[in-house]
Amino acid sequence: MDTVKLTIDGKQIEVERGTTILEAARLVGANVPTLCYHPVLGGGGACRVCVCEVEGARNLVASCVCPVNDGMVVWTNSKAVREARRTVVELMIASHPQDCLTCDRSDTCELRRLASRLNVREGRFTREKKASPKDTSSPSVVRDPSKCILCGRCVEVCSSVQGVGAIGLANRGIETVVAPAFGDDLADTKCVACGQCTAVCPVGALIVKDDTDAVLDALSDENKHVVVQVAPAVRAALGEEFGLPAGTDVTAEMVGALKQLGFDAVFDTQLSADLTIMEEGNEFIERLKSGERLPLITSCSPGWINYMENFHPDLVDNVSSCKSPQQMMGAVIKTYYAKKAGVDPSKIVSVSIMPCTAKKFEAKRPEMNSSGYRDVDYVLTTRELASMLRQVGIDLKSVQSSDFDSPLGESTGAGEIFGVTGGVMEAALRSVYFALTNKPLENLELHPVRGFDGIREAEIDVAGQKVRVAVAHGLSNAEELLRRIESGEKEYHFVEIMACPGGCIAGGGQPFSQDPDIKSKRASVLYAGDRAKKQRMSHDNPAVKKLYGEFLETPGSEIAHKLLHTTYCQGEKCSEKASANIKEAS
Amino acid sequence: MSEAAVRSTAQGAGTGIDPDLMKKVDAVIEQYRGNRGALIPVLHEVQEIIGYLPRFVQSKIAEALGVSEAEVYGVVTFYSLFTMKPAGRHKIGVCLGTACYVKGAAALLEAVKQAAGVENDDVSADGRFSVEVTRCIGACGLAPVLTIDEDVYSRVSPESVSEILEKYE
Ligand code: SF4
Ligand code: SF4
Ligand code: FES
Numbered sequence: 001m002d003t004v005k006l007t008i009d010g011k012q013i014e015v016e017r018g019t020t021i022l023e024a025a026r027l028v029g030a031n032v033p034t035l036c037y038h039p040v041l042g043g044g045g046a047c048r049v050c051v052c053e054v055e056g057a058r059n060l061v062a063s064c065v066c067p068v069n070d071g072m073v074v075w076t077n078s079k080a081v082r083e084a085r086r087t088v089v090e091l092m093i094a095s096h097p098q099d100c101l102t103c104d105r106s107d108t109c110e111l112r113r114l115a116s117r118l119n120v121r122e123g124r125f126t127r128e129k130k131a132s133p134k135d136t137s138s139p140s141v142v143r144d145p146s147k148c149i150l151c152g153r154c155v156e157v158c159s160s161v162q163g164v165g166a167i168g169l170a171n172r173g174i175e176t177v178v179a180p181a182f183g184d185d186l187a188d189t190k191c192v193a194c195g196q197c198t199a200v201c202p203v204g205a206l207i208v209k210d211d212t213d214a215v216l217d218a219l220s221d222e223n224k225h226v227v228v229q230v231a232p233a234v235r236a237a238l239g240e241e242f243g244l245p246a247g248t249d250v251t252a253e254m255v256g257a258l259k260q261l262g263f264d265a266v267f268d269t270q271l272s273a274d275l276t277i278m279e280e281g282n283e284f285i286e287r288l289k290s291g292e293r294l295p296l297i298t299s300c301s302p303g304w305i306n307y308m309e310n311f312h313p314d315l316v317d318n319v320s321s322c323k324s325p326q327q328m329m330g331a332v333i334k335t336y337y338a339k340k341a342g343v344d345p346s347k348i349v350s351v352s353i354m355p356c357t358a359k360k361f362e363a364k365r366p367e368m369n370s371s372g373y374r375d376v377d378y379v380l381t382t383r384e385l386a387s388m389l390r391q392v393g394i395d396l397k398s399v400q401s402s403d404f405d406s407p408l409g410e411s412t413g414a415g416e417i418f419g420v421t422g423g424v425m426e427a428a429l430r431s432v433y434f435a436l437t438n439k440p441l442e443n444l445e446l447h448p449v450r451g452f453d454g455i456r457e458a459e460i461d462v463a464g465q466k467v468r469v470a471v472a473h474g475l476s477n478a479e480e481l482l483r484r485i486e487s488g489e490k491e492y493h494f495v496e497i498m499a500c501p502g503g504c505i506a507g508g509g510q511p512f513s514q515d516p517d518i519k520s521k522r523a524s525v526l527y528a529g530d531r532a533k534k535q536r537m538s539h540d541n542p543a544v545k546k547l548y549g550e551f552l553e554t555p556g557s558e559i560a561h562k563l564l565h566t567t568y569c570q571g572e573k574c575s576e577k578a579s580a581n582i583k584e585a586s
Numbered sequence: 587m588s589e590a591a592v593r594s595t596a597q598g599a600g601t602g603i604d605p606d607l608m609k610k611v612d613a614v615i616e617q618y619r620g621n622r623g624a625l626i627p628v629l630h631e632v633q634e635i636i637g638y639l640p641r642f643v644q645s646k647i648a649e650a651l652g653v654s655e656a657e658v659y660g661v662v663t664f665y666s667l668f669t670m671k672p673a674g675r676h677k678i679g680v681c682l683g684t685a686c687y688v689k690g691a692a693a694l695l696e697a698v699k700q701a702a703g704v705e706n707d708d709v710s711a712d713g714r715f716s717v718e719v720t721r722c723i724g725a726c727g728l729a730p731v732l733t734i735d736e737d738v739y740s741r742v743s744p745e746s747v748s749e750i751l752e753k754y755e
Contacts, residue, residue, distance in 0.1 A: 155656075165654020170663045181648075181655035182641055189656075 110202035195357025195508020232419030241386035247521035252401035270411030303499025330375030355507030381509025413530030421503035683722030
């Protein structure tokens with residue numbers, strides 16, 4: 001290994017060449033503050049909060065981007081360094097709105113925390129910044145450019161990780177902004193509503209549209225029957241909002257908290273994940289037999305669906321016609337459940353708790369009303385649920401545990417792993433294998449499709465036929481996988497795509513985290529949940545069997561088609577049409 | 587008309603861009619298709635041809651090179667070399683440097699705008715003139731100064747503007 005020797009704060013250290021001063025400093029225990037640099041995304045070099053003194057250098061250096069050199073002598077906390085950092089923060093605050101008390105990021109703002117850490121107690125400077133209006137055009141993400149500190153994280157995540165490029169830096173000098181091209185509204189761009197930008201923004205410049213008030217109002221309305229469904233990934237992360245260690249399973253506490261909030265019934269989206277496998281598995285087997293429209297591509301990630309419509313409308317025939325589990329559950333609630341419970345469906349308010357911001361967009365799609373009503377009325381993210389619990393004064397740690405309600409509360413391990421990249425594929429293959437061979441897979445756990453490599457593939461022998469599958473997460477990985485498929489370099493039968501890197505567990509609406517291992521910690525909750533379930537294959541779900549027996553007949557039946565399947569928007573004007581519809585609906 | 591020309595006329599419709607120039611623009615863009623690194627040279631070449639970078643041209647460039655519109659727009663708005671505003675056939679410059687200002691350049695600017703039929707610093711409806719405010723051009727002894735294309739007019743009074751403009755078609 002090529003190494004470099006240097007001294008940091010009087011301590012000698014030897015590190016690999018190419019290491020940054022910041023990384024080396026952390027190795028000797030110096031906790032250098034940072035702002036634009038993000039431990040998972042990288043980046044940096046924009047804010048100069050991390051400056052350090054290097055003996056012999058003319059200026060202080062930005063430690064997050066400056067590599068170490070042999071014999072370097074670095075001071076991370078000298079007087080000059082402290083003063084420079086404080087000035088940098090003072091300058092940022094000078095043009096920052098001072099509405100911390102009422103800001104969405106009040107408690108989680110990295111700039112506010114930094115100012116407090118550096119003991120910035122007065123603003124020496126004031127600078128008028130041109131007032132820039134909020135952009136509330138998107139049903140998922142709200143932009144408030146007046147709060148932007150130009151760290152560049154959102155641009156990095158949107159263009160490099162997601163390959164969308166809906167927002168970018170524009171203008172220069174004091175006029176610099178992060179904005180969509182031509183100053184358009186976000187809803188008029190190719191934004192896929194994934195919300196990843198809101199997950200990395202250090203301040204309140206990009207936030208998720210807040211729908212908690214509407215839900216609390218519905219809960220106080222005696223004439224409404226308010227039901228809620230919860231996605232798998234929520235239970236794997238909600239605990240973090242209440243100070244529990246990442247990777248704590250809070251399923252029972254979460255259900256208890258929802259009941260305490262006053263929901264009339266608490267249902268599990270994992271059940272409709274099982275239902276999705278029944279429908280999508282059926283679709284896959286048909287296509288596998290006919291050899292037509294392969295590969296089949298999954299449709300449960302609405303960020304991916306937006307991406308497909310905006311960037312790959314030519315793939316529309318390959319994508320499964322299944323609605324996402326959220327929308328399937330919504331349609332079943334206002335039909336099957338309404339009838340069983342004897343409630344007028346017009347009185348039902350259907351809420352869903354999701355790790356995802358694109359689900360807000362999906363719920364507003366005009367076509368999502370096959371029950372005769374909106375399939376889902378309100379979508380809240382995991383962070384919004386936490387906020388709602390805090391508003392009411394419920395602490396997850398001391399709440400009474402509870403179970404999901406029947407008839408839509410039972411699920412299998414297959415439904416649980418839907419929340420992590422590779423999980424939908426694994427769940428589908430468990431049932432498809434059984435359907436075609438009449439016996440379960442020897443090992444239900446399909447390790448080749450697990451993990452967090454951007455693109456993973458596997459080949460499985462099903463009744464003598466080699467079934468080739470691939471999984472991608474994060475849209476730039478998806479783009480690369482699609483390129484391989486479209487160029488003919490690779491051929492698959494079945495492809496799973498999730499828009500967010502890591503899948504739903506790292507969705508744009510999940511608790512903020514800068515822990516590089518956060519994905520595995522959250523995934524471990526779902527994999528453990530799968531192992532602990534009595535049934536691990538979707539077709540074994542007793543509640544799903546009953547649902548078909550009493551109401552949906554068989555997978556792919558006429559009524560199943562009407563309620564559980566959808567169509568996508570095609571052609572050039574696709575995204576414009578979709579956004580116009582959304583604007584009208586919201 | 588060739589297919590490409592039909593397409594470009596349609597896309598350039600209402601923009602006042604000459605179809606022949608649009609053909610040249612299309613050819614430049616095609617030449618760099620898929621070349622993400624060529625953004626600045628393409629923008630430069632295209633601006634050389636039509637004088638500015640309207641929105642629909644930026645979208646075309648983004649699509650062809652495989653970069654986002656936000657990135658193209660970011661580059662166009664970052665470098666002062668690029669402009670999104672069309673230029674008229676004749677570029678009028680009014681110096682608002684200190685010396686000219688003292689000698690009544692503000693009134694001169696108003697007179698120029700009126701005579702040329704230009705709103706803010708845009709282009710006139712007939713495409714004949716565009717007006718821009720310049721910084722000191724170093725001709726303070728001749729203040730107030732007006733430039734039209736390569737010509738310099740000194741000690742211009744607001745009343746003489748219409749007459750000067752008549753020379754430019
Ligand atoms: S929601 Fe996703 S696609 Fe839209 S701007 Fe944010 S990161 Fe980009
Ligand atoms: S919007 Fe947020 S993430 Fe994006 S540049 Fe501004 S402060 Fe950074
Ligand atoms: S954290 Fe290093 S420059 Fe911003």
